[in-house]
Amino acid sequence: MKKRVAILISGRGSNMQSLIRAMQEPGFPAEPAVVISNRPEALGLSWARDHGIPAVAIDHRSFGNRVAFEARLHQALLEHGTDLICNAGFMRLLTGGFVDRWRDRQLNIHPSLLPAFPGLDTHQRVLDAGALVTGCTVHFVRLEMDSGPILAQAVVGVIPGEPVEHLAARVLEVEHKLYPMALKLVASGAISIVNDTAIFPAGVAVSAPVILPIVPNGLS
Ligand code: GRF
Numbered sequence: 121m122k123k124r125v126a127i128l129i130s131g132r133g134s135n136m137q138s139l140i141r142a143m144q145e146p147g148f149p150a151e152p153a154v155v156i157s158n159r160p161e162a163l164g165l166s167w168a169r170d171h172g173i174p175a176v177a178i179d180h181r182s183f184g185n186r187v188a189f190e191a192r193l194h195q196a197l198l199e200h201g202t203d204l205i206c207n208a209g210f211m212r213l214l215t216g217g218f219v220d221r222w223r224d225r226q227l228n229i230h231p232s233l234l235p236a237f238p239g240l241d242t243h244q245r246v247l248d249a250g251a252l253v254t255g256c257t258v259h260f261v262r263l264e265m266d267s268g269p270i271l272a273q274a275v276v277g278v279i280p281g282e283p284v285e286h287l288a289a290r291v292l293e294v295e296h297k298l299y300p301m302a303l304k305l306v307a308s309g310a311i312s313i314v315n316d317t318a319i320f321p322a323g324v325a326v327s328a329p330v331i332l333p334i335v336p337n338g339l340s
Pocket of ligand 1: 129131132133134135138207208210229230231286295
């Protein structure tokens with residue numbers, strides 16, 4: 121039985137697209153159940169509808185508080201028979217009640233090598249710090265933002281002096297490969313969580329696309 125995946129978005133939804141495309145490949149152990157956005161204007165909603173995926177807007181601004189918003193979100197997830205949630209550029213902080221209900225069934229992607237650089241403006245902070253490598257991480261969701269057992273990571277070398285948009289685009293390209301790979305592992309039941317760490321059984325190859333670090337100018 122394929123796992124039914126709900127994708128939560130807030131914007132353009134390019135990771136959502138890569139997940140849906142992967143799920144449409146024969147033999148993938150998961151299928152799209154619904155796309156839900158907390159922003160009705162999110163571009164990803166219309167893309168999903170155009171591709172025959174149920175797409176729902178649940179505007180967080182029409183609820184009095186986070187718990188009321190999450191109750192509606194939870195209800196929509198159940199209505200669509202959700203087994204797993206993939207957060208893909210979903211820009212709402214979730215309360216402990218929601219996180220606990222979907223514990224070890226909710227994934228997120230973040231554009232850095234966590235636990236380094238959690239939070240917003242990630243790529244600018246990477247550049248400001250002079251980091252030579254960055255990348256992206258897929259992890260299970262826990263209460264603290266951008267924390268939780270790590271499922272997959274990919275490394276991207278920083279090019280000295282590159283504009284932030286350039287770095288963001290290069291990392292995003294890798295995100296689109298990494299997230300489907302991590303979802304496949306989870307949906308196939310290969311992963312267990314022990315002591316809040318993801319355990320990969322022997323024989324399961326966990327390979328991530330690695331873009332080798334670029335040696336900074338002046339070094340060789
Ligand atoms: C991605 O960089 C993702 O890692 C971060 O938000 C961005 C969403 O982009 N959480 P998109 O909506 O998937 O294009």
